[in-house]
Amino acid sequence: MELRLDGVSHAYGGTQVLRDITLTVPEGKIVCIVGPSGCGKSTLLRMMGGLERPDEGTITQLGEPPEGCLNPLTYVFQDFALLPWRSVEGNISLALEDHDLSKARRAAIIEDVLARTSLSDFARALPRQLSGGMKQRVAIARALAVNPAVMLLDEPLSALDAQTRVLLMDDLVSLWTRAPFTAVYVTHNLAEAVRLGHRIVVLSRRPGAIREVVEIDSDLGARGEGDAKLEQVQTHLWHLMRDEARAADAELADA
Numbered sequence: 001m002e003l004r005l006d007g008v009s010h011a012y013g014g015t016q017v018l019r020d021i022t023l024t025v026p027e028g029k030i031v032c033i034v035g036p037s038g039c040g041k042s043t044l045l046r047m048m049g050g051l052e053r054p055d056e057g058t059i060t061q062l063g064e065p066p067e068g069c070l071n072p073l074t075y076v077f078q079d080f081a082l083l084p085w086r087s088v089e090g091n092i093s094l095a096l097e098d099h100d101l102s103k104a105r106r107a108a109i110i111e112d113v114l115a116r117t118s119l120s121d122f123a124r125a126l127p128r129q130l131s132g133g134m135k136q137r138v139a140i141a142r143a144l145a146v147n148p149a150v151m152l153l154d155e156p157l158s159a160l161d162a163q164t165r166v167l168l169m170d171d172l173v174s175l176w177t178r179a180p181f182t183a184v185y186v187t188h189n190l191a192e193a194v195r196l197g198h199r200i201v202v203l204s205r206r207p208g209a210i211r212e213v214v215e216i217d218s219d220l221g222a223r224g225e226g227d228a229k230l231e232q233v234q235t236h237l238w239h240l241m242r243d244e245a246r247a248a249d250a251e252l253a254d255a
């Protein structure tokens with residue numbers, strides 16, 4: 001399934017937050033959204049997930065969700081959003097409880113996503129026993145359990161330390177390489193954007209409008225540390241972001 005946004009604009013009260021966003025999230029690709037603080041990235045993601053409606057413009061789902069899809073659009077948040085009193089498998093099971101599945105089918109799905117996220121040995125652990133990286137693996141496993149058409153990730157690695165972020169990025173790359181999924185990935189971190197994005201959408205300062213869309217055609221699995229082309233793209237993104245962040249700062253100072 002593909003997501004298409006056409007002329008999406010939105011305001012909260014008198015504050016314009018998004019302006020005329022037109023973009024496509026192609027099936028089987030990861031689209032990263034970057035932009036300065038407060039430019040409307042999370043708002044855009046909420047609109048893609050149907051949690052809010054834009055004032056103007058349309059968001060269309062084109063094509064069919066994958067076979068076995070229980071929930072076409074599912075989120076992964078920065079703060080993991082796990083229930084502390086439920087075990088790892090209990091948290092994953094939560095995503096399946098509203099669906100009419102046999103006990104055996106539910107157990108098979110949980111076993112599969114635990115294996116894919118290297119969590120099989122932690123099925124009965126509670127969130128408080130897990131590191132931040134492991135908690136986010138659980139949240140990713142829970143999202144994968146519903147076999148979504150599009151996964152919507154809002155700064156999923158921002159709460160983690162630098163080393164853990166690298167490990168989780170590797171995990172996401174290998175998950176995608178084994179079974180390509182469609183995702184929209186909001187991040188402040190340009191290294192994450194160039195490592196994970198097939199398409200990187202740079203938003204301007206608020207009201208967020210598309211400043212540039214950068215395509216990276218290299219294989220996700222082949223992207224590594226010290227890749228000159230990726231570093232070039234990252235520098236280009238940084239220049240765009242820096243200009244926007246400076247302008248946003250100046251606006252706040254003038255207000």
Ligand SMILES: Nc1ncnc2c1ncn2[C@@H]1O[C@H](COP(=O)(O)OP(=O)(O)OP(=O)(O)O)[C@@H](O)[C@H]1O
Pocket residue numbers: 012017035036037038039040041042043044206
């Ligand atoms: N429900 C809401 N009601 C009113 N204003 C809101 C609401 N949600 C977001 N905003 C405002 O809209 C603007 C965009 O917020 P949003 O969280 O989408 O930006 P962002 O780019 O994700 O920010 P950050 O990078 O800091 O997470 C901000 O000025 C924010 O205060």
